Amino acid sequence: MDQQIRFLRDTMEVADLERYLHAYKAKFPFTREGSVGHQVRGWTAWHRHITLAMLALALLAGIAATQPPNTNDERIPLTLPEIRRLLTALILTTTHPTTDILRWSDWRRRHQRRSQP
Template identity: 40%
Template sequence: MAVEVLDAPGRGEFDAAPAAPIGSIATGHASTWADTANRALAQLMRVAGIRWSIEASFQTAKSQVGLDQHQVRRWDSWHRFTTVTLAALAVLTICAADAADQDHTVTGLITLTVNEIRRLTSACIIRPINDLTHRLHWSGWRRRHKARARRAHYTRRLSLEPQP
């Protein structure tokens, strides 16, 4: 993470441009005013780095539970909508964290993700069909396919890295 003190001494603006997390497309730029005499650089960098986890959480909320799909004009209706969508995201995240505790090396599947749990909830509970076994079989096939793709990707990346 590159840091530049734009104004010194005493009070200054810290300009932080952290590296984007792996798998992220966008890079960002964060700037904050801070009391440079009383704050350690490591503490300022930690605060600037938290931005990425917040951005990832909002992106997940928008794509999985429709946080950006509200069309409201009053604060109370916006507040209700936001509360319900973030509660739905919390339930999906807890389910994904619970599934991550299980051992998936035996089955050869990737762990259940928030996206897969939302899709299965939608397919099996919200819009149930007569052929539940087909949906569950398709989910297993998809997770096995993703696990194979992940292994192949990591193997290829490791073979392209220069050897010491």
């Protein structure tokens, strides 16, 4: 923040700088402790969030590790981001049929394989 203020101070008019700082303070109100309002507020909330994130990553890694060996060289194996995307699309999306979601994943993995050297 100090570097931004120094850069702005050197490059902007004083009136422009005051307007910018007023808009910045309105967008990111500071709390008593001096932290930005959207930052973590306590240990318990942070601990729960990190625990759930690590659990989700462990679940994705477990799914990726239990894949059968890929005998078909036409597609790349399922990656963690692709598994996450598939689970999200299959569980949370009701607008697309399951076959369309699986076809799209198959198409992406085939084209990713083609793009690899």
